[in-house]
Amino acid sequence: MYEQASHAMLNDILREIKPEIGDFRLRHFYTRLGANFYSIHSLFRLLYGDRLDFKAQMVSLVETLALRYMERVPDLRKSDLARERDYNWFLSQKWVGMALYCDRFAGDLKGLRAKLPYLQDLGINMVHIMPILDCPPDHADGGYAVRDYFKVDARYGTTEDVEALGMTLKKRDMLLVLDVVVNHTSNEHEWAQRAQRGEKKYQDYYYVFDDRDMPDTFEETMPEVFPDTAPGNFTWDEAMGKWVMTVFNHYQWDLNYRNPAVLVEMIDIILFWANKGADVLRLDAVAFLWKKIGSTCQNEREAHLLLQLMKDCCQVTAPGVLFIAEAIVAPSEVGKYFGEDAINAKECEIAYNATFMSLLWDGVATKNAVLLNQGIRHLPVKLDRATWLNYVRCHDDIGLGFDDKDVRLAGYDPVQHRHFLLDYFTGKFPGSVARGLPFGENPKTGDARISGSLASLAGLETALASKDPAPIDAAIKTIVMLHSLILSLGGIPLFYYGDAIGTLNNLEYLKDPSKRDDNRWVNRSYFDWSKAELRHQSGTLEQRIFNELKKMITLRKELNAFADFDNRQLLAVDNPHLLVFLRTDMHNVRDRVLVVSNFNTDAQRLPLGTLRPYGLFQKNAMRELCSGACYTVENEAVMIPALACCWLID
Ligand code: GLC
Numbered sequence: 293m294y295e296q297a298s299h300a301m302l303n304d305i306l307r308e309i310k311p312e313i314g315d316f317r318l319r320h321f322y323t324r325l326g327a328n329f330y331s332i333h334s335l336f337r338l339l340y341g342d343r344l345d346f347k348a349q350m351v352s353l354v355e356t357l358a359l360r361y362m363e364r365v366p367d368l369r370k371s372d373l374a375r376e377r378d379y380n381w382f383l384s385q386k387w388v389g390m391a392l393y394c395d396r397f398a399g400d401l402k403g404l405r406a407k408l409p410y411l412q413d414l415g416i417n418m419v420h421i422m423p424i425l426d427c428p429p430d431h432a433d434g435g436y437a438v439r440d441y442f443k444v445d446a447r448y449g450t451t452e453d454v455e456a457l458g459m460t461l462k463k464r465d466m467l468l469v470l471d472v473v474v475n476h477t478s479n480e481h482e483w484a485q486r487a488q489r490g491e492k493k494y495q496d497y498y499y500v501f502d503d504r505d506m507p508d509t510f511e512e513t514m515p516e517v518f519p520d521t522a523p524g525n526f527t528w529d530e531a532m533g534k535w536v537m538t539v540f541n542h543y544q545w546d547l548n549y550r551n552p553a554v555l556v557e558m559i560d561i562i563l564f565w566a567n568k569g570a571d572v573l574r575l576d577a578v579a580f581l582w583k584k585i586g587s588t589c590q591n592e593r594e595a596h597l598l599l600q601l602m603k604d605c606c607q608v609t610a611p612g613v614l615f616i617a618e619a620i621v622a623p624s625e626v627g628k629y630f631g632e633d634a635i636n637a638k639e640c641e642i643a644y645n646a647t648f649m650s651l652l653w654d655g656v657a658t659k660n661a662v663l664l665n666q667g668i669r670h671l672p673v674k675l676d677r678a679t680w681l682n683y684v685r686c687h688d689d690i691g692l693g694f695d696d697k698d699v700r701l702a703g704y705d706p707v708q709h710r711h712f713l714l715d716y717f718t719g720k721f722p723g724s725v726a727r728g729l730p731f732g733e734n735p736k737t738g739d740a741r742i743s744g745s746l747a748s749l750a751g752l753e754t755a756l757a758s759k760d761p762a763p764i765d766a767a768i769k770t771i772v773m774l775h776s777l778i779l780s781l782g783g784i785p786l787f788y789y790g791d792a793i794g795t796l797n798n799l800e801y802l803k804d805p806s807k808r809d810d811n812r813w814v815n816r817s818y819f820d821w822s823k824a825e826l827r828h829q830s831g832t833l834e835q836r837i838f839n840e841l842k843k844m845i846t847l848r849k850e851l852n853a854f855a856d857f858d859n860r861q862l863l864a865v866d867n868p869h870l871l872v873f874l875r876t877d878m879h880n881v882r883d884r885v886l887v888v889s890n891f892n893t894d895a896q897r898l899p900l901g902t903l904r905p906y907g908l909f910q911k912n913a914m915r916e917l918c919s920g921a922c923y924t925v926e927n928e929a930v931m932i933p934a935l936a937c938c939w940l941i942d
């Protein structure tokens with residue numbers, strides 16, 4: 293779009309920026325800047341237009357984009373061009389991700405390179421390395437309290453190791469995912485330290501207050517993220533003699549994006565890691581980016597404008613790089629992180645599907661799919677060129693963040709139902725086999741979340757202790773079923789590093805004073821390589837889980853119907869234990885997979901009445917892809933085994 297004001301401004305900026313930028317070969321850069329500048333300028337003006345330094349900050353932003361472009365190596369520029377041409381590349385079903393800690397999985401970054409064969413054996417081709425940047429060792433929040441955004445923690449390696457790993461991954465057609473912690477820094481970050489020393493410039497990088505007036509006003513409407521270990525959203529800083537906003541832990545200072553300098557710094561950091569070879573950047577805690585008195589300080593419109601700006605800027609310098617939004621928010625809010633009022637995704641192309649994750653766990657506890665069916669129906673409609681990151685477990689706790697309306701429609705009372713789930717997963721509910729821990733209990737609101745490893749939550753720990761093969765079998769089936777669903781729903785499945793070998797809760801963290809109050813560490817253990825070896829030994833639980841997952845991953849990659857082009861239909865069937873959906877290949881509509889999942893511990897009848905109009909089971913039988921078994925119709929129904937997820941084709 294040609295817009296005079298932004299065009300004139302672009303000309304001004306190009307006259308003003310550092311002369312060396314003009315000399316460089318920047319053809320693609322200027323094309324992209326021209327294409328995106330109207331949007332960048334408009335957004336920047338919306339956020340910062342009334343500031344005296346508006347123009348200077350715009351110049352600094354464009355300089356940042358250009359300087360990082362000049363630094364981008366030819367291989368990455370080539371890949372940018374290729375991805376611009378094939379812009380739906382990441383919607384393909386071929387991608388299967390895993391999140392892991394490089395130290396806990398492989399010692400360090402070099403070690404990780406040596407462990408790639410394990411990932412490739414399983415079929416993983418997208419690796420999310422949990423944060424690796426320099427953090428104060430005792431106040432790190434698992435890497436999310438960054439002290440230096442440009443320095444890899446020496447325990448993991450160096451920036452060169454990241455680049456080398458990126459190149460190795462590229463050769464193997466694998467993607468590298470890195471974190472950018474955009475919402476806060478460590479209190480030991482240079483900006484925070486200079487703020488503490490009284491530099492006004494850096495105090496403006498954070499939300500800093502002389503007295504309790506503003507903090508108290510904010511607190512009236514702000515929820516607490518870690519109510520038990522880090523209550524309140526502000527911390528008194530002795531050195532500075534002021535209050536500072538700390539939504540997460542007291543040592544994580546929230547950045548003040550009302551100051552454009554902060555945004556420019558962060559865009560520079562994003563592009564720095566894009567230039568080190570990251571294919572995808574996971575933007576942490578994005579819901580929290582904008583704070584406003586009288587609001588929850590989550591999901592504010594300005595947070596979206598900031599993300600749109602980050603995306604627009606990244607498209608100018610490193611257009612091949614995708615963003616993942618880590619926004620663990622209500623179903624009605626999460627869709628907005630793909631970009632509001634847009635047709636194509638223009639914020640983050642990928643978003644964590646936390647709703648689906650917690651719905652899956654609801655199915656495990658209730659042994660039916662009532663809320664799951666209800667909740668999936670209300671997943672936000674995605675934009676084109678946007679996709680979910682579907683996961684069962686990650687390094688964090690499980691929040692029971694379903695929509696209360698859906699809980700009621702499913703026939704439950706929201707408060708009671710959440711209590712039930714909490715009791716179920718912490719093993720208090722009679723007959724529960726789950727061994728989770730309550731996380732973030734808030735006596736003021738009665739809320740709590742759940743920690744625990746997938747296998748322990750699915751009952752494997754209890755079952756192994758009983759030495760009874762039947763519950764062991766049920767736990768393994770549950771683990772496989774949950775993975776089968778993230779592989780088939782539509783979106784990029786993200787595995788978590790110990791789950792393919794049934795890693796249980798690990799209490800090691802209790803020995804570490806810096807970790808023992810945070811029970812999320814129960815699910816962040818050192819990867820047990822001798823246990824992983826057991827995947828080669830027939831009959832072991834490791835082999836049973838690993839092989840099933842591996843088989844499903846291989847199949848997924850071959851099924852075009854599993855690519856994510858909004859090609860999923862949820863089918864209503866008359867059996868509350870079943871989740872049933874149809875995936876269709878958009879290029880060949882006869883190519884379909886019927887996914888049927890039974891959350892119950894008994895086999896269930898799938899009545900065909902509502903499925904017949906779709907032309908399903910026309911020949912009175914369908915083949916299950918993973919087992920090869922034939923599912924035949926009897927009395928107008930098909931029996932679905934207990935705790936199974938079937939991929940049925942004609
Ligand atoms: C993200 C991370 C979580 C961390 C929080 C604060 O939600 O996933 O582990 O505690 O951000 O940075």
Ligand code: GLC
Pocket residue numbers: 517577618619620621688689691
């Ligand atoms: C909250 C945040 C989420 C974070 C989690 C950490 O749920 O919304 O971003 O991952 O806390 O436990």
